[in-house]
Amino acid sequence: xxxxxxxxxxxxxxxxxxxxxxxxxxxxxxxxxxxxxxxxxxxxxxxxxxxxxxxxxxxxxxxxxxxxxxxxxxxxxxxxxxxxxxxxxxxxxxxxxxxxxxxxxxxxxxxxxxxxxxxxxxxxxxxxxxxxxxxxxxxxxxxxxxxxxxxxxxxxxxxxxxxxxxxxxxxxxxxxxxxxxxxxxxxxxxxxxxxxxxxxxxxxxxxxxxxxxxxxxxxxxxxxxxxxxxxxxxxxxxxxxxxxxxxxxxxxxxxxxxxxxxxxxxxxxxxxxxxxxxxxxxxxxxxxxxxxxxxxxxxxxxxxxxxxxxxxxxxxxxxxxxxxxxxxxxxxxxxxxxxxxxxxxxxxxxxxxxxxxxxxxxxxxxxxxxxxxxxxxxxxxxxxxxxxxxxxxxxxxxxxxxxxxxxxxxxxxxxxxxxxxxxxxxxxxxxxxxxxxxxxxxxxxxxxxxxxxxxxxxxxxxxxxxxxxxxxxxxxxxxxxxxxxxxxxxxxx
Numbered sequence: 001x002x003x004x005x006x007x008x009x010x011x012x013x014x015x016x017x018x019x020x021x022x023x024x025x026x027x028x029x030x031x032x033x034x035x036x037x038x039x040x041x042x043x044x045x046x047x048x049x050x051x052x053x054x055x056x057x058x059x060x061x062x063x064x065x066x067x068x069x070x071x072x073x074x075x076x077x078x079x080x081x082x083x084x085x086x087x088x089x090x091x092x093x094x095x096x097x098x099x100x101x102x103x104x105x106x107x108x109x110x111x112x113x114x115x116x117x118x119x120x121x122x123x124x125x126x127x128x129x130x131x132x133x134x135x136x137x138x139x140x141x142x143x144x145x146x147x148x149x150x151x152x153x154x155x156x157x158x159x160x161x162x163x164x165x166x167x168x169x170x171x172x173x174x175x176x177x178x179x180x181x182x183x184x185x186x187x188x189x190x191x192x193x194x195x196x197x198x199x200x201x202x203x204x205x206x207x208x209x210x211x212x213x214x215x216x217x218x219x220x221x222x223x224x225x226x227x228x229x230x231x232x233x234x235x236x237x238x239x240x241x242x243x244x245x246x247x248x249x250x251x252x253x254x255x256x257x258x259x260x261x262x263x264x265x266x267x268x269x270x271x272x273x274x275x276x277x278x279x280x281x282x283x284x285x286x287x288x289x290x291x292x293x294x295x296x297x298x299x300x301x302x303x304x305x306x307x308x309x310x311x312x313x314x315x316x317x318x319x320x321x322x323x324x325x326x327x328x329x330x331x332x333x334x335x336x337x338x339x340x341x342x343x344x345x346x347x348x349x350x351x352x353x354x355x356x357x358x359x360x361x362x363x364x365x366x367x368x369x370x371x372x373x374x375x376x377x378x379x380x381x382x383x384x385x386x387x388x389x390x391x392x393x394x395x396x397x398x399x400x401x402x403x404x405x406x407x408x409x410x411x412x413x414x415x416x417x418x419x420x421x422x423x424x425x426x427x428x429x430x431x432x433x434x435x436x437x438x439x440x441x442x443x444x445x446x447x448x449x450x451x452x453x454x455x456x457x458x459x460x461x462x463x464x465x466x467x468x469x470x471x472x473x474x475x476x477x478x479x480x481x482x483x484x485x486x487x488x489x490x491x492x493x
Contacts, residue, residue: 042100049074049103055143057082057119068115069106070145072099080119080142083126083135088113089179089222090215091131119143132187132215157219158183164258166192166235171262178204179222180260182235187214190257192221193236193250196228199326201246204228210242229341231262249330270333273299279374281307281352286379293321294339295377297352302333305374307352308359310367311345314454316439317362318349324361349378366443369418385421387446390414396488398422398465402452403492408434409452410463410490417444420465420487422451423472425480426458433472433480434461440472462491 049056053074060070068084082105083096094109099119109115116135118124124140134152136144144150158165162184169180178194192212194204203210204225212223225231232250234240240255249268251259259265273280277299284295293309307329309321320327322341329340342348349367351357352375360370368376368384376384390397390413402409408424422442424434433440434455442453455461462480464470470485481489 042098045078046101047076048072048099048101051076055080055119057117057143057145059115059117059145059147066108066110067106068109068117069104070117071103072105072119072143073103075099075103075119075143077101080121081124082107083118083120083124084109085116085118085135086111086113087116087217089218089220091116091133091135091217093129093135096126114147116146117144132213134217153187153216155186155188155216157185157187157214157216160184160186164190164235166233166258166260168231168233168260168262171231173263176224176226177222178225178231178233179220180233182214182219182221182258185214185219185235185257187216187219190214190235190237191240192223193234193240193242194223194225195232195234195246195250196225197230197232198227199323201232201248201250202226203242203244204231207242207244230266232259233261234259247326247328264332266330266332266337267302268330268333269303271301272297272331272333272336275299275301279305279352281350281375281377283348283350283377283379286348288380291341291343292339293342293348293350294337295350297331297336297338297375300331300336300352300374302331302336304355305331305352306355306357307331307338307340307350308357308367309340309342310349310351310363311342312347312349313344314346314435316436317364318367319343320359320361321348327359327361347378347380347383349376351376364439364441381445382447383443383445383450385417385443385446387417388415389417389444389446389449392416396420396465398463398488398490400461400463400490400492403461405457406454407452408455408461408463409450412444412449412451412465412488415444415449415465417446417449420444420467422453423464423466423470423480424453424455425462425464425476426455427460427462428458431462431476431478431480432456433474434458437474460491460493462489464489 055074057072058070077099081096084094084107086092086094095107099105118141120140164185165183167180195201196204212221214221234256235258236255237257279300280298282295308327310318311321312318329338331338351367351373354372357372366384394414396415397413400410423440425431426434442451444451464486465488466485
């Protein structure tokens with residue numbers, strides 16, 4: 001039977017153990033062994049003990065610094081060798097060496113794990129360096145000893161009658177190695193599956209090698225991973241079917257008996273707040289230039305609600321974040337927290353949407369106007385074209401409040417922000433619509449009535465308040481405020 005290994009690359013592990021050296025069998029009075037009366041030959045060439053009796057090996061001394069030594073009896077030094085293993089995170093072969101004519105053997109080692117010593121014959125596989133099963137179960141082992149106990153592991157970790165557990169241990173951002181522990185399981189009946197989140201959840205380290213086995217001696221596991229923003233470790237049973245890529249949280253898959261996540265567990269189900277109250281969403285702690293957006297949601301059923309992020313750059317289109325192929329941000333049950341990455345932006349909008357929401361990759365209107373949006377927030381200020389500003393019984397008014405070379409800002413009054421927009425024209429040798437022909441409209445912030453946009457160089461700037469009958473051109477020689485659909489205008493200077 002092909003033995004299992006805990007690490008996917010046994011050679012990588014063995015390379016780390018180059019410094020662990022077999023000390024050999026010293027001559028009389030030399031080295032770490034006690035002197036003997038007769039000259040010791042290493043390796044011996046005479047059978048030691050009784051060939052009719054079973055081979056025996058004993059660890060007799062681990063008190064000396066970095067030394068493990070002992071004796072072997074009823075063995076043939078010409079045909080048998082001793083092999084030292086250690087149990088730390090997994091079973092690892094440390095070294096191998098001969099049996100001396102006085103039946104002694106000795107190894108130098110820096111490992112802190114529990115020692116296991118084997119006497120092996122020629123059928124033993126010297127090329128196996130790591131295992132999840134006890135080395136004594138290998139072919140070619142004729143005797144063995146171990147400290148602190150010779151009991152072979154049953155595979156039971158913790159109390160299998162209790163709920164299974166898995167933990168990610170010691171992981172740090174950017175790490176390419178991941179390790180952890182399991183508890184309350186039979187290690188021979190479960191496996192670990194890892195998913196790394198970037199735009200999707202991707203199985204690690206590959207779909208060709210999706211399962212990480214658990215060491216039966218201590219319930220530990222270890223594997224490698226590629227680039228990730230979040231890491232999910234699943235403890236799965238035999239019914240689990242691995243998939244290479246997922247858009248929803250891996251813990252929802254059939255066959256998952258337990259799971260853990262880094263940087264923090266984020267269960268995508270449960271009730272947050274009170275469903276009798278209006279849904280809420282907030283962007284928390286965002287600053288200009290940040291590549292990560294975080295926030296909270298409240299009064300929702302997490303399983304039926306998600307967050308969708310949009311970013312606007314230079315008053316142009318809104319772009320879904322972080323990717324068009326991965327537009328949804330899951331909400332953590334219990335806390336209601338959420339987090340995702342975002343690219344270059346001037347404004348960020350977080351939408352709280354239900355499962356019927358179908359995000360578009362780009363928008364020319366404010367995202368909060370989309371159908372099936374339950375709540376929304378925006379940074380740096382909430383600025384959706386929704387609501388009445390002033391008194392609609394009075395004539396609409398538009399003003400320019402800031403007229404910089406590349407930025408124009410202003411206010412409106414007595415308008416319905418959902419029915420009117422602002423169009424800017426900059427005059428040099430002629431009038432040019434701003435900021436671009438493809439993006440001529442500037443939304444009005446509901447509530448405050450403020451608006452703002454980028455612009456190219458100008459001698460005169462005109463701001464038009466227009467309804468849906470207005471159709472801007474690209475350039476013109478005559479004054480732009482004389483066109484149909486203009487309900488108010490102003491200019492500077």
